[in-house]
Amino acid sequence: MKKYIGLDIGGTSVKYGLVDENGVVSNKDSFKTKAEDKAGLLDDLVAAVEKIKAIDNSVVGIGVSMPGVVQEDGFLTTSGAVKCFTEINLREILETRTGLKTKIENDANAAAIAEKWIGSAQGIHDYISLVLGTGVGGALVINDQIYRGAHARSGEFGWMIVEDDDIDVEMGSLNFRGATVIGLIRRYNQFSDQPVDDARVIFERADNGEVLAKNVLKSYYHSLAKGIINLEVSFDPAAVIIGGGISNNTEFIEDLNEEIERVRKSHNSINHLDLPLVKAAKLKNDAGMIGAVYQVIHA
Template sequence: MYIGFDIGGTSIKYGVLNEQGEIIEKAMISTNHEKESLLQDLANITKKYQQQYPDIKGIGVSAPGIIQKDGFMTTAGAIRPLYETNLKEEIEQRTGLPTAVENDANAAAIAEKWLGAAQGIDNYLCMVLGTGVGGGIVINGEVYRGAHGMAGEFGYMMINELPTAGNIEHSSLNLRGAVVGGLSRLYNAARKKEHPETEETLGAKEIFQRAEDGEPLAGQILARYYEELASGLLSLLSAFDPEVILIGGGISANEVFMTGLQEKTLELAKRHGSISFLLGKTIGEIKQAKLKNDAGMIGAVYLVKQLVD
């Protein structure tokens, strides 16, 4: 048995998995953005599971940011207190269990190769949509990490016109194509502008429902969201020539979203002179990741399983 953690900017998903990667049980807590409290949460959950399952062999952790092979987190996405922390060492000191720590999108890519939609595929990308936009790159069957562990930070890509001054990251995929940092942020900012008195902050599910109910603002924001995310996907398709790009994260379970994204990507591809000629020949597909919200946890457990074995 193994414990898996998928640490996100908003919540931490965790559970117990067996040797085959099957989830025996799982739960979720809110992410504590104070370092010691977060680490203590992980230790407490581990202790609880060790009492229930005495044969726990190790811990697999999926987390956002630029993570080195030794578990050192150069960055940690929205979880600022974990920047420049060796999360592997911190967890092992508190639990005494072998621990593997991997970038969330890399972990998702590994999981899809092991048990998901990338079985039998050697060249593919995983894009994970959540608080930000993460990416996993698999080339010739191996995760590509880059020279500094930074490869796959798809969210850093610039996808539209740069502002004339200030932080150009506002034009990045993280702040345009992510679910929290992009869709929800853009919708709530536009809604606040129309109705300054509003205090309610709406998530993706409510925005999709409002669009379905015919609200003009929700429809406009979603149309823009699809276009900017599809623009990023076209860049990745042409830069890496993958067999497929798998879309993960909680929003990927929404069939309306997946259909809208696939249709918009195809529409833009047909409008691109060079790419349009390659459709049906060399341009990869955009597909739903099979393991969805569990992918990060499963991939991280696969890595610690390899470590223990």
């Protein structure tokens, strides 16, 4: 059985592991992302590859999942929160330094591909995938194919404007309203004298009755629900699948669906429509690695 290395580069951490041709992940590990240090981050990626090769030297390729606009040849037009990788050809660099065939894929596209392969989207032909992390990633699947757009920018749902902000329009975007880190955590910390770096703490404080946590979560759900409904009425998907660490929280999925239903019912033009509720990605934090490796297998 052929083996591959999966690298999932996020704005906060890089997850990696050994992935076989059936999408089974083993020997998982992670390290902090040096998002402002290109040389240092490249060294860390190569070290991770070498670590996995030392465990199984039969690996035949590398699949990389990361945020940003990724061109077919591996050139990164943008790179999301991993700013040091903007306008580099990551595929060429990694192939040169590791000697292994490499494929680079946008993180949300990779997650959508993985869910179609062995996850929650099996048997579904048209769906939307959202990944909530440092920012908001997205993928649009039409007739079993990732729709990439004219400039490989399709699925950048985080750039959508969901709230008004006359001073800085981007602060009203889904990234800054619906992401876990620069959305939920950032907004909570704006008003709290006990800042957090883990969204789970906000949920715990809300469950314990903290008014601020409850209000921030209410606003968070509302912005996210509006963004999802905008996507549903625009693309008419059969399913909306949400990934990222926050999707492991069943309370989050339930409360988000309640808010989606509340907003839908208050919209006179769509309150009679049957819009799909969101469901959690099955593959959780492994989806990026699995989807990127799928692309290597089928390259």
